[in-house]
Amino acid sequence: MARKTLHLTALSKISKAITSDLYLEDILKLIVSVTAQSMGSKLCSLMLLNDKGELVIRATQTVSEGYTKKQPVKLGEGISGRVAKENKAVAVYDVQAEPQYKYKEIAKQENICSYLCVPMNVKGKVIGVLNLYTSEPHKFTKGEIDLLSSVAAQAALVIENTELMVKTKVIQEELESRKIVERAKGILMKERSLGEADAYRLLQKYSMDNRKSMRQVAEAIVLSHDMKSKI
Incomplete structure (x- = not known):
């Protein structure tokens, strides 16, 4: 027992x-x-x-x-x-x-x-x-x-x-990263009159030059854009 x-x-x-x-x-x-x-x-x-x-x-x-x-x-x-x-x-x-x-x-x-x-x-x-x-x-x-x-x-x-x-967490993070990169790419296309491929290459170049992830670069661009929009 x-x-x-x-x-x-x-x-x-x-x-x-x-x-x-x-x-x-x-x-x-x-x-x-x-x-x-x-x-x-x-x-x-x-x-x-x-x-x-x-x-x-x-x-x-x-x-x-x-x-x-x-x-x-x-x-x-x-x-x-x-x-x-x-x-x-x-x-x-x-x-x-x-x-x-x-x-x-x-x-x-x-x-x-x-x-x-x-x-x-x-x-x-x-x-x-x-x-x-x-x-x-x-x-x-x-x-x-x-x-x-x-x-x-x-x-x-x-x-x-x-x-x-x-x-599941990895997949969610990947989807979030894609969304933020797409938004940053759209901002660059509009602000700099770039094509989709050129905007993406610019993101990549900045990412490599500054040793930052694509998501970090994209988040910085989106944040800067949002701040300008509110000023």
Whole structure:
């Protein structure tokens, strides 16, 4: 009952983190820290797939340099790579006796024995894995596997939402920049009797000569025009 309470507390903390104003990196660190604590784990880490299709550590509560500097894992390689490729959890009772486990030296140094790896997926697409290790031999129960899978699902959700917000913000900023540049171009065309192409080239030249972005130059032109209109 006590362990179940800890598990529910962990899920509650993670749910609150997802709806907080914390940065993504802080949320991921909180997830691995709370998960390790609630499940009595020696070590917990979160790995995400990069553009090369490799799993890279993005968060862990350990301070071990040997573990945090592990090389990226290719999709299908080792236990974590296999979990990411097959989208299916894998539990290992003894990593030293597991042929597929790649980091036996690190496991020995860190006194790691049992290992549970679950996939992180969004709408069926795997984006990474969540790893859990124990220092004593441990047979992971279905309840523990389900709990870690729930944590992984929530972690995947926060990553998807954060990336979506970033993309949306970038798109909005791009549209705003285009609008302001178009307005500045129109002002130059009218005030200097320039064609559209010449007005745009003038904006570009001023931007390059003064090491300012096109938006900064355009905003200055619009501001100056608006001030003149009010005087």
